[in-house]
Amino acid sequence: MCPIRRYIVPAGTYCERTPVSCFRCMCSPGYTGQNCENKYVPCDPSPCLNDGLCRQVDSLSYECQCPPGVYHV
Numbered sequence: 001m002c003p004i005r006r007y008i009v010p011a012g013t014y015c016e017r018t019p020v021s022c023f024r025c026m027c028s029p030g031y032t033g034q035n036c037e038n039k040y041v042p043c044d045p046s047p048c049l050n051d052g053l054c055r056q057v058d059s060l061s062y063e064c065q066c067p068p069g070v071y072h073v
Helices: none
Strands: 014-018 022-026 053-056 062-065
Touching: none
Parallel strands: none
Antiparallel strands: 014 022, 053 062
16 A cells, blocks of 8 residues: 655656556656656756766756867767
């Protein structure tokens, strides 16, 4: 039996009961985590390789700027 708990989730998040894990949430864009409790920040942690500089383009995407002498192949 699943414990009864209340979670505050971002607007637009949909949560449903499941027999295996008690519930599952489908997060709104920009949120992650089991309860959609984490705001997604594209450059955290830095996804760029070879000491590239991460630049956030918008709330969901990023681009990497390569250091001098390093090129994306």
